[in-house]
Amino acid sequence: MTETSVVEFAPAKLNLALHVTGRRDDGYHLLDSLVCFADHGDRIALSRGGSSLMIDGPFSAGLDAGGDNLCLRAAALTGADAAIRLTKNLPVASGIGGGSADAAAVLRGLARLGHPMPDDTHRLGADVPVCLRSAPARMSGIGEVVVPLPALPTLDLVLVNPGVAVSTPQVFAALDRRDNPPLPPIPAFADATALIAWLRQTRNDLQAPASRIAPVIGQVLQALTHHGAGLARMSGSGATCFGIFDGAAGARAAASDLARRGWWAVATELAQPQIAG
Numbered sequence: 001m002t003e004t005s006v007v008e009f010a011p012a013k014l015n016l017a018l019h020v021t022g023r024r025d026d027g028y029h030l031l032d033s034l035v036c037f038a039d040h041g042d043r044i045a046l047s048r049g050g051s052s053l054m055i056d057g058p059f060s061a062g063l064d065a066g067g068d069n070l071c072l073r074a075a076a077l078t079g080a081d082a083a084i085r086l087t088k089n090l091p092v093a094s095g096i097g098g099g100s101a102d103a104a105a106v107l108r109g110l111a112r113l114g115h116p117m118p119d120d121t122h123r124l125g126a127d128v129p130v131c132l133r134s135a136p137a138r139m140s141g142i143g144e145v146v147v148p149l150p151a152l153p154t155l156d157l158v159l160v161n162p163g164v165a166v167s168t169p170q171v172f173a174a175l176d177r178r179d180n181p182p183l184p185p186i187p188a189f190a191d192a193t194a195l196i197a198w199l200r201q202t203r204n205d206l207q208a209p210a211s212r213i214a215p216v217i218g219q220v221l222q223a224l225t226h227h228g229a230g231l232a233r234m235s236g237s238g239a240t241c242f243g244i245f246d247g248a249a250g251a252r253a254a255a256s257d258l259a260r261r262g263w264w265a266v267a268t269e270l271a272q273p274q275i276a277g
């Protein structure tokens, strides 16, 4: 029997590596990215009937619950009527999926309520297809090509957002090069050390232009390294950065120190995959 109300977790998306490999005639950029998900995110509760969106949570202020909201656009794509409650725990417009993760969670929830998954979910946002699975993947094209990867090693992470919103189109427009090489082949990583060694051969090509637009990103990366991150990098088009730590205690200590600067900082780890039903 199908359910009448469901709850879905919308985890933060992290681009562990992101290369910009070209640009299409329509202006969208071709990407090659290793994507994974943190065990920290938004929460979506859906129930049948009605058509409404209620937003609460620490980052709900200023969010528009009108028809332009991606959650409602996702529901409209399926033709479903649902009452949606979004608990916004992730900073908005911050390079960790945000709206795409929420839209994907709405689509997953609606599928559980009996509404088939629509095609072309990337039209809602380039990160929606990869967020649908919320499991490690190689993402390419403009975001619509998603190849699942084996589970990644356990990672102790700190996510930091300095509270500046950077415009994704502005960051792409500020790129110096758009013809970077693709990612090297992605092996099955034996442990976090092997993953970090592989990541050192890669970049986030959006990090330099985003840091020029918002220099505080450079300060966040330096602070993560200073507090012991084995690797610190920006996710997506920023401004959220992640650090990979050797152990949960070090991650927690770093997160509380960094939060004292007035930055949003959370210690977390990789999410356990939840595959769309």
Ligand code: C5P
Pocket (backbone or CB within 6 Å): 027, 028, 029, 030, 031, 124, 125, 126, 127, 141, 142, 143, 168, 169, 172
């Ligand atoms: O699809 P999404 O809303 O995430 O994209 C926001 C903007 O980022 C797009 O309008 C486009 O300017 C830029 N973008 C891009 N290439 C991509 C994804 C996004 O140029 N692959």
